Amino acid sequence: MKVDRRMLGWGLLMSAALLLTDCRRADEVDPQDENELITTVRLNFTEQGTTTATTFEFRDPDGEGGNPPTRFDQIKLKPNTSYNVTVELLDESKTPVVDLTDEIAEKADEHLMVYTATPATLLTYTYGDKDSRNFPIGLTGTAQTGTAGRGQLKVQLRHQPPVNGTAVKNGMAAPGSDDVNLDFELIVE
């Protein structure tokens, strides 16, 4: 029958169309990694006049979720003491480990580290570096501790990229969003 042949032809055409499509398989999973991940925040405190650094660390090697962070140190400092402070930011989910500190230094115009102690009398942070527009960065600086006490040190990395081509970094914490926001326990004794 004429009509039947036409239907058959149509069917063959459709089947051919199905066969000729993308043959990639779902079971070939691409290694899924974030473009960039901060897994580790390392704070190095060196008492002024000495060379020994004490390191305090937050570490979540598999990123957010999954396993809980493996390390979240208490920051223990002496009262009424000046420290040189540096910070290191790492992506330890990659092999080899990626050090993001240099990249932040390169893009200093859109990054700001913010250190906030609660209560404020525990620790005062002074920036020791500046970007091209003379705003602080906070990768290096000094910390002056106050009298003994317990509290928290909030460490933030504010990511402040330009909005619609206009720079927004103004030295204040407000613009942008958090790439790091950690409340370290702070013990001054």
Place this chain on the structure above:
Amino acid sequence: MMAITHDRYKIEKRIWAVACYLLLVFFVPAAYAQRQGCDCFVKGVVRDKHTGQPIPGATIAVLGENKGVSTDMNGRYQIERLCPGQYELECRIIGYQPYTETIDLIAGHEENFALAEDEIHLKDVEITAHRTDAPISQPITTLTGSELAQTRGQSLAESLKGITGVTTLQTGSNIAKPVIHGLHSNRVLIMNNGVRQEGQQWGSEHAPEIDPFIATRVTVVKGAAGVRYGSDAIGGVILVEPEELPIGKPLSGELNTVGYSNGRQGVVSGTLQGGVKGIEELGWRAQGTFKRGGNIHTPNYFLSNTGIRERNFSVAAGYRKKGFGAEIFYSHFATELGIFSGAHIGSVTDLLQVIKNREPLVKSGFTYTIGRPYQDVAHNLVKGEAHYHFADGHRIQWVSAWQHNDRSEYDLHRPRNDSLAGLNRPELTFRLTTFTNDIVWDHKPIANKLAGQVGISTLYQYNLMNGRPLIPNFDQWNVGAFLIERLVQNGWEWEAGIRYDYRYLTTYRLVNRVTQRDEFRFSSASGTLGVTRSISEKLSTRLNVGTAWRAPNVSELFSAGVHHGAASYEEGDPTLRPEQAINTVASVVYDNDKFNWEIGAYHNYIARYIYLKPQPEPILTVRGAFPYFRYTQTDATFTGIDASLGWKMTDRWSWKSKASYLRVYDQKNDQYLVMIPPNRWDNQLSFNIGEAGKWQKLFVSAGNLWVGEQRRVPANSDFAPPPPAYSLWNLTAGGTLFITQKQQVEVGLTVHNLLDTAYRDYLNRFRYYADEMGRNISLRLKWRFGA
């Protein structure tokens, strides 16, 4: 011969949609009018327009005359002994939309009795009524003609907002998803030109990848309709349907242009269609749309990075001869959507800061440039359809389709590393490929009373994922079979159906750098039982009890991560079981010259309803602690009322009022559920100017939309309380300019948010960050030619 074109550009409520429609040709020879008395008659043939085949067993009745006949095996009918006068003819066929048409059996016949009967006494009235695959006993609203034209330029979800019981779930101003009776995403099924739309529907920020300009009819079926359409049709179904292909017809087309003041957005869409000279059996259509918009303005500030760019096109061709027909359709949808950059937050502290601030910290000016964050989405659909009408009335249809959805999401922040940043890779990519096949067999009506269809649907799908881990790769098989029967008797229409679905899902994900494979098997039976009773020509009632099911999707099974924008850590649960909905809908419809109203009440019980349940302990990340939510199941009820009233006060003044009420409750935990649309009331007062010179259908209207505050929310479940109630005013004016009989320009001017009210909507996920769009003036021009 005189041809009368009947304009049907009005909202056709209760039109039960789909696929094909029938062509009715009435030959009305008011024979021998010089003879006094009742010798007039009406005769003709009833055809299915899509297949061109005559339909036996259709009933044709002259309303109020107690006269009715059925069409014979060749679709022919004849009603005799009618007196001269005006009559209303009604045509009913099971499985088709009933249709009424006014027939004048006097006009101009007496004086021309000397002419040949064929030349003057025959009157062709072309009536199109639509075949209904949708359940006849469920509330259905169709947007078509000028009602649809008024929504042109908007996204699919936005254009359905005017329908009672339908709202939107938004992510900023550009991304909108339709919400039916409080349900959305994977709980609403969209049928795009007869094919299940398969994108990444699970995401609340994933808008349907459909160009509404493709459709000349958009139908919303409210309530569970799982039997005909398969899984996911828990809240309802949206049918997006293009016009029938113009087989053997002359060239025609239309050009739509829309301009919006807000976002300085412009939309252009054109359609060209026709037959092929010398080959009567062919028809074709080509269509394309271009859209470009910039930053949106709220009453007080611009929203940075809220531009949009969209380029879509589709082509279709069809062949039809005798009982056989075939059609091929290809559509391409591509959009780039800027996402308001002020909504990117890194931590809970950031979010609380924005909420406290009441407005975005960084306000920008106007630009068309789309920067990060943005989405880049492309959707391709190839569909083939073939049908054959057997001489004895059976019909078989096969629809086969391939879809490819390619979604890339770009975060606000590029990688800091320059070489990585230079690649400008999206942070997330999903590529979903879907093959569907549907075969439906319509059996011939038994005793002119019982009609029905049996069908089988298959789906094969695979998803490939790159970037930040979010959902796993997967492939899945779906098989479903259904049977629906409809019975018409003495003003009662019964409908019953059953369906069985089976789904086999395999997921592939990396666990400690090793691929882990998980298998899931889901299956479910669905059923529907409905009845429609026409109490009189004006009053009818409907009752439907239907079930639908939905298997948990991969994001509900496996997601794990921080949802930016929502500042929450969300985690899936691989032990989830399918949801099962039992939906009861009852409605009463009344329609006379002065009043029309419809009241519908529904109760949707969803067993094992999947939702995000707050967990007591937060999740600690490098960006601080995030509230922790896990996908959990409960039993939920969605109870509501939709009411609409139309009142034609005078020839010129008319008033339309629509209200919807919804209450959603978590039965297991004795509390309300989050993100449920608040109650709303919409009023529109119209003044019909009528004709002026070459202008027709001139009107002005003013309206108000009131949306209440959602007070039914669980305690302490949100970062900020639901926004207060708001009230928006709008103005519309429009008309049609007839240049020639075959060329018209339809013009519409609308002002949305007339008073530039600053407000926020509970169902906008960006309600924490910024106000909604301010005043927006739009001008629409639609030029039609050849039709």
